[in-house]
Amino acid sequence: MPVFRKRELQPLQRQALRASHGLAVRIAIAFTLLAVAFAILWFDRDGLRDNTDDHVSFADVIYFTMITVTTVGYGDIAPVTERARLIDAFLITPIRIFLWLIFLGTAAEFLVKRSWEKWRMQRIQRTLHDHIVLAGFGRSGQNALAELIAGGTDLSHVVVIDADEEAIEVAKKAGVATIRGDATRDEVQEAVHIEHAKTVIISCGSDDTSILTVLTSRQLAPGLRIAVAIRNADNEILAQQAGADVVVNPTSFAGLLLAAASHGEHLAEYLRDLITARGHVRLREREATADEVGQSLRDISEGRAVRIHRGAEVLSPWGAGPAPKVQAGDSILEVVPSQPQGRR
Known part of the structure; x- marks a missing residue:
């Protein structure tokens, strides 16, 4: 594979969770949980003891919140009352677990999954053929x-x-x-x-x-x-x-549809139907089969063949003389139903 300048070319990609959106949501949830944990511990700061100076300040609560949710726990600040310990067990611990799930999920999303996706796209890129x-x-x-x-x-x-x-x-x-x-x-x-x-x-x-x-x-x-x-x-x-x-030329084709509408109520509708695979009928181009060679263009494809392309030559079944005969190598343009007759 050739080497490209990254600023000009990004790797082949498929749909995945947008990195910026997913990361922003995770960060917002994490900060919200930290704020909730801090609020709980601040209002119950009387149940905490600072073994250094016996005074729990605003900075001490921020510090204790961070070391608690990250499970570091140096022991210099600790819950000493029964209520403080129950709060830590039933309120702070679930927050701690949820935060770790967010961190691990983010790591899996942005490291493991994205690395796998990059490898998969490189594999697809190497095997592209007839695409x-x-x-x-x-x-x-x-x-x-x-x-x-x-x-x-x-x-x-x-x-x-x-x-x-x-x-x-x-x-x-x-x-x-x-x-x-x-x-x-x-x-x-x-x-x-x-x-x-x-x-x-x-x-x-x-x-x-x-x-x-x-x-x-x-x-x-x-x-x-x-x-x-x-x-x-x-x-x-x-x-x-x-x-x-x-x-x-999209502009020219739109003009053709408008002109067709002036000649009949349903002409433009049928033309739109004809050119889309989602309509009732569609145009199909295919190579002439061996059993069609020598037959009249009017007699093949149940009369739905409208053109033969033979090199640069275009032949129609509605010329002044007899309909052209099919030759080997001809491309046939025909009108066919979009679905089998019985499934419409």
């Missing part, structure tokens, strides 16, 4: 993850890259592996083994950052499938020239 990388986890990246999950993608096959800490926390809560860093950097993409990835989905917010991320991905993984979100239509050609296989 999906989400570079940028803003609104578009989060919607892409939701769609991947709805389509049945295993969360263990998804890695999120983002430089924003809040975005990384959102990704952790979703249950995917994350790495905090600049997706345009070679070392960040190498850390998620971009060369072994199946697909990278890039949505870095600004077009220039997204295009630079495309260039980096294409340089490191020439055969990688790259999809990128571009917001300015003038930059779509630049993204393609940078090496993107698929360029999506």
Whole structure:
């Protein structure tokens, strides 16, 4: 594994208790218990004896509180009355036990568990293969993850890259592996083994950052499938020239839905249904099977095949002449139900 500068790159991570939040809660509980113990001992200070000067001061009670809850017990200050001893047995002792449980739990959480999590993430990082990388986890990246999950993608096959800490926390809560860093950097993409990835989905917010991320991905993984979100239509050609296989313009697509709504009441609704795995139907792309070779495009997939992609050529069953014949190596685009017919 390459060595990276820590200020630029954080290790692969999954969701865990936020360190700052968990530690703050534990510290607050510990100080509250110490304050309660001090208040109890202060109001019952007449039951204590200072073997040094026979006077129990405010500082003496603070001192006795700390050595009591930490079980040090030097013996210079001790409970001498029956009430003071009962208070120590039934009030201070439970506080002492609870504080030790907090200390031990904190040690287990921030040492043992976090060390185990770091080792587990390093193991996942070494074995990443055929995974999906989400570079940028803003609104578009989060919607892409939701769609991947709805389509049945295993969360263990998804890695999120983002430089924003809040975005990384959102990704952790979703249950995917994350790495905090600049997706345009070679070392960040190498850390998620971009060369072994199946697909990278890039949505870095600004077009220039997204295009630079495309260039980096294409340089490191020439055969990688790259999809990128571009917001300015003038930059779509630049993204393609940078090496993107698929360029999506969210603004243009929203315009298409609005235009479709003007031609029919249900057209926009059906288009939304068609592009999401959570709808009733969806588009599926697959390779032509051996028994389909030589058949008409209209006769396969129960008539639901809508396109053949043959290299750079796109063939439709609704041309002026006869429907095209399927050839070996063709990619077929078809409309299929999202669920089996009997389970809707």
